[in-house]
Amino acid sequence: MNKVKTDPRIQRTRKLIMDSFMELSSEKEFKDITVKDITTEAMINRATFYYHFEDIYDLLEKILSEVLLVNLDCDYYQNNNLNEKALVNIFIAITNFQKSLSNRCHRGYEDTIARIIREQLEIIFYRMLLKQNKKEEDEALKITAVILSWGIYGASVEWRRNSKKIEPEEFIKSAIPYIMSGVDFGLA
Amino acid sequence: MNKVKTDPRIQRTRKLIMDSFMELSSEKEFKDITVKDITTEAMINRATFYYHFEDIYDLLEKILSEVLLVNLDCDYYQNNNLNEKALVNIFIAITNFQKSLSNRCHRGYEDTIARIIREQLEIIFYRMLLKQNKKEEDEALKITAVILSWGIYGASVEWRRNSKKIEPEEFIKSAIPYIMSGVDFGLA
DNA sequence: TTGAAAATGTCGTTTATACAACACATTGAA
DNA sequence: TTCAATGTGTTGTATAAACGACATTTTCAA
Numbered sequence: 501m502n503k504v505k506t507d508p509r510i511q512r513t514r515k516l517i518m519d520s521f522m523e524l525s526s527e528k529e530f531k532d533i534t535v536k537d538i539t540t541e542a543m544i545n546r547a548t549f550y551y552h553f554e555d556i557y558d559l560l561e562k563i564l565s566e567v568l569l570v571n572l573d574c575d576y577y578q579n580n581n582l583n584e585k586a587l588v589n590i591f592i593a594i595t596n597f598q599k600s601l602s603n604r605c606h607r608g609y610e611d612t613i614a615r616i617i618r619e620q621l622e623i624i625f626y627r628m629l630l631k632q633n634k635k636e637e638d639e640a641l642k643i644t645a646v647i648l649s650w651g652i653y654g655a656s657v658e659w660r661r662n663s664k665k666i667e668p669e670e671f672i673k674s675a676i677p678y679i680m681s682g683v684d685f686g687l688a
Numbered sequence: 689m690n691k692v693k694t695d696p697r698i699q700r701t702r703k704l705i706m707d708s709f710m711e712l713s714s715e716k717e718f719k720d721i722t723v724k725d726i727t728t729e730a731m732i733n734r735a736t737f738y739y740h741f742e743d744i745y746d747l748l749e750k751i752l753s754e755v756l757l758v759n760l761d762c763d764y765y766q767n768n769n770l771n772e773k774a775l776v777n778i779f780i781a782i783t784n785f786q787k788s789l790s791n792r793c794h795r796g797y798e799d800t801i802a803r804i805i806r807e808q809l810e811i812i813f814y815r816m817l818l819k820q821n822k823k824e825e826d827e828a829l830k831i832t833a834v835i836l837s838w839g840i841y842g843a844s845v846e847w848r849r850n851s852k853k854i855e856p857e858e859f860i861k862s863a864i865p866y867i868m869s870g871v872d873f874g875l876a
Numbered sequence: 877t878t879g880a881a882a883a884t885g886t887c888g889t890t891t892a893t894a895c896a897a898c899a900c901a902t903t904g905a906a
Numbered sequence: 907t908t909c910a911a912t913g914t915g916t917t918g919t920a921t922a923a924a925c926g927a928c929a930t931t932t933t934c935a936a
Contacts, residue, residue: 509924
């Protein structure tokens, strides 16, 4: 998609930092991880960290976004319509993502993670809506994306709360008819 | 020993290059490995390779030296005398090293490898001899180191030629009395 | 044998990283 | 409280690495 030629040094260093953070995450909680810890693990200078990330929260955000995007298979959604199949896939991706997160220790940062997931969802929904609608309705599309992102994320929270008794696919499918008609309505 | 603070970038890059070379070595022969192959595998610029090594032979030499030195447990020999035990250990290290090499494909470069091993041996023997003798005999010590290095290396070749029927330890021990008296003689 | 493609080795310029030093905030124990 | 230790975020300077270009050399198929 993007013809970006990022400096290999940047790719390498970002990967080093992210991998080190993931490694540390599996050892201790987020609140106990310092920038020094990360840079020591990554064998880079501390100042270099700040060259790439604003602070440790910025790093967390970017890592989560990236991991989530991998789960969401970005390309797929950028080229497809927002239909039942897409919604189901997205929901499954989110629940998978949350399963993989629950292994790592991010206690106390659920809110941050929630916000990041929701923001990513919003972006994806908005893109898909833009593709199949006129640009004049821009504001309406944005709002629709917001509502959908909150809604779908909320559903994943509810699914977790129910101790994951039902499979994600089944869980979301039961609600989709209502969502879809809402979407149709919103887009006139 | 050395209080060297090498720039971490240098350590990283050297390791990247060496690891990439090792990786490629297990895939194809030395003669088919180009500098471009290595730098591509290491994800560094080709010019950077020449910043660290003169050419691909220089890399080979340094890698072999390093691997050999690890096998030889440098520190140990730098702090001990050249006695039967040391000679046996060194011989075992060499045969171990050669076993590990035979897995990788360095066909056609046995001569180079042989020279590198012998040169390393010479350095080690010379250091050990220096430690237990007067400096006035410098030239004599150098020559002794040369003879010992060729001799021990030759023994390892002979050991390989004999299809490795005997254990290295046993093999070298049978000859040590003659070597040691030779050493004693040489050092008056 | 020849000529095109690939590999080698070098150079100058730009950019990313190392490092030390700094002011400031937070923490925790005396 | 106070003070010492630890973490944060920034800055200036030195240096390693990226990159593109170049002249040679090597390779190898036509």
